[in-house]
Amino acid sequence: MASSELGLKLRLVEVRYGAPGINLYKLAACDGTSLPPFEPGAHLDLEVAPGLLRQYSLLWPQASPDCYEIAVQEAAEGRGGSRAWHRLSVPGEIYPSSLPRNLFALRPAAATSYLFAGGIGITPIISMYRKLVAENRPVQLHYWTRGPEAALFHAELGAVSDGSVRLHHTSGPAPRLADVLVNVPTDAPLYCCGPTRMIDAFDQLTVARPLELVHRERFAAAPIETGPAGGFSIRLARSGGSLEIGPNETVLSACLAAGIDLSYSCEEGVCGACEVRVLSGSVDHRDQVIPPAARATSTVMMACCSRGLTTLDLDI
Numbered sequence: 001m002a003s004s005e006l007g008l009k010l011r012l013v014e015v016r017y018g019a020p021g022i023n024l025y026k027l028a029a030c031d032g033t034s035l036p037p038f039e040p041g042a043h044l045d046l047e048v049a050p051g052l053l054r055q056y057s058l059l060w061p062q063a064s065p066d067c068y069e070i071a072v073q074e075a076a077e078g079r080g081g082s083r084a085w086h087r088l089s090v091p092g093e094i095y096p097s098s099l100p101r102n103l104f105a106l107r108p109a110a111a112t113s114y115l116f117a118g119g120i121g122i123t124p125i126i127s128m129y130r131k132l133v134a135e136n137r138p139v140q141l142h143y144w145t146r147g148p149e150a151a152l153f154h155a156e157l158g159a160v161s162d163g164s165v166r167l168h169h170t171s172g173p174a175p176r177l178a179d180v181l182v183n184v185p186t187d188a189p190l191y192c193c194g195p196t197r198m199i200d201a202f203d204q205l206t207v208a209r210p211l212e213l214v215h216r217e218r219f220a221a222a223p224i225e226t227g228p229a230g231g232f233s234i235r236l237a238r239s240g241g242s243l244e245i246g247p248n249e250t251v252l253s254a255c256l257a258a259g260i261d262l263s264y265s266c267e268e269g270v271c272g273a274c275e276v277r278v279l280s281g282s283v284d285h286r287d288q289v290i291p292p293a294a295r296a297t298s299t300v301m302m303a304c305c306s307r308g309l310t311t312l313d314l315d316i
């Protein structure tokens with residue numbers, strides 16, 4: 001994402017304890033104006049430190065019109081973003097931010113929605129749960145953590161007594177995702193957010209379900225898939241002309257070097273910011289945004305990592 005696209009300036013106004021290693025951060029508009037509203041599943045691209053852009057799910061509902069709230073888990077093996085929050089951020093600090101973007105939105109449905117969360121993946125999922133409950137829509141939430149002490153929002157979720165919330169503690173006997181999914185009707189919309197292993201399992205377990213009902217979001221980058229990295233050509237339908245993409249380049253890097261402005265954020269195939277429409281050609285999808293089962297029919301690609309198996313005509 002070009003820094004010019006970081007349209008908001010947010011001031012950290014409050015830090016709260018959430019769970020071990022997880023803090024909740026409230027960010028307010030620097031000029032005191034109302035911030036753009038958002039729906040559950042939306043996230044911000046926040047510049048945590050100069051040049052260090054990270055994505056954080058927004059907690060819904062908004063506590064006040066001029067404030068957003070995010071949860072950040074400190075990851076010892078992380079890439080620096082969570083450490084910057086936990087070790088360096090103090091109220092008053094100002095962060096450039098994108099507007100809310102939503103690649104993980106709830107869809108209208110009459111059937112019960114099934115929500116699956118692992119660890120810090122609860123942040124978009126609890127937002128969806130709150131919204132579905134507020135709208136009196138049927139929902140089942142399954143949340144896996146090591147134990148009750150590790151669960152974010154444990155007091156809120158533990159107090160639900162209508163059977164719509166199942167808290168699974170993996171330090172003891174707990175059902176696996178597979179054990180739960182086997183009993184979920186095939187017409188149910190599914191939403192999953194959690195660590196890489198959980199999303200990989202979710203992808204495998206839902207491969208036979210209708211694609212339009214299966215939604216998931218990764219919060220950490222899996223290694224970008226590799227494969228033969230030959231060069232290929234792209235033709236630019238809107239800008240005109242064509243570019244050669246070398247074995248060590250990406251569509252994104254080649255376009256930026258040629259002065260063509262493309263949106264991007266994570267550059268790791270996770271966030272979906274660099275999505276471009278493919279008008280023709282065959283794509284070697286290497287991102288984590290498009291579920292494997294949807295790749296064959298996908299009409300978009302992630303410019304930061306996916307490659308052409310043939311010359312690609314792109315809507316750029």
Ligand code: FES
Pocket residue numbers: 263264265266267268269270271272273274275287289302303304305
């Ligand atoms: S920039 Fe995030 S998926 Fe490409």
